[in-house]
Amino acid sequence: MGDPESEAARPDRSGDGSGRPAAACQAHREGATGPSPPAPPACPSCGLPQDRYPTEYPGHWILLEPRVLVPAHTVPPRRRWIITSTGTALNLWDAEPLPGARCRVPHHLVCPWREPEDHWPEVRALRRRNAGRAGRLFELPDEGLPDEGLPGEGLPGEGLPDTG
Numbered sequence: 305m306g307d308p309e310s311e312a313a314r315p316d317r318s319g320d321g322s323g324r325p326a327a328a329c330q331a332h333r334e335g336a337t338g339p340s341p342p343a344p345p346a347c348p349s350c351g352l353p354q355d356r357y358p359t360e361y362p363g364h365w366i367l368l369e370p371r372v373l374v375p376a377h378t379v380p381p382r383r384r385w386i387i388t389s390t391g392t393a394l395n396l397w398d399a400e401p402l403p404g405a406r407c408r409v410p411h412h413l414v415c416p417w418r419e420p421e422d423h424w425p426e427v428r429a430l431r432r433r434n435a436g437r438a439g440r441l442f443e444l445p446d447e448g449l450p451d452e453g454l455p456g457e458g459l460p461g462e463g464l465p466d467t468g
Contacts, residue, residue: 338367376401
């Protein structure tokens with residue numbers, strides 16, 4: 305293959321020459337900071353439910369957008385995730401996607417309550433979609449609710465004599 309002495313540092317190896325995975329640091333850089341079981345697979349920022357997958361880094365999980373597969377070329381490098389046959393989420397890092405390839409998107413990239421990382425149009429569209437979904441989590445029905453005050457309390461000015 306290649307000369308291991310001249311190969312560039314791999315993203316899953318520490319820089320100390322030992323070849324040991326730098327799991328915690330790299331997992332954090334890739335966004336693998338989602339809650340681990342038994343915590344619910346929901347975003348701690350916006351509360352939207354997510355798909356949670358273990359990563360190749362022991363003890364680290366990633367929250368991915370549920371049921372969303374996007375063309376890989378529309379997602380920034382190092383933010384493209386695939387699910388392997390073993391059910392593990394794998395970051396494609398800087399690999400150039402094949403034509404027609406699809407990938408999963410990490411939720412932290414499109415969370416409506418987090419500061420946007422970049423200006424990719426497809427990512428902005430998913431962020432807007434999630435903003436609508438997150439807003440619906442907190443909307444209350446208006447039917448049967450009073451306009452002001454608590455039920456049983458009169459509105460301000462009610463019951464006062466007409467001075468008109």
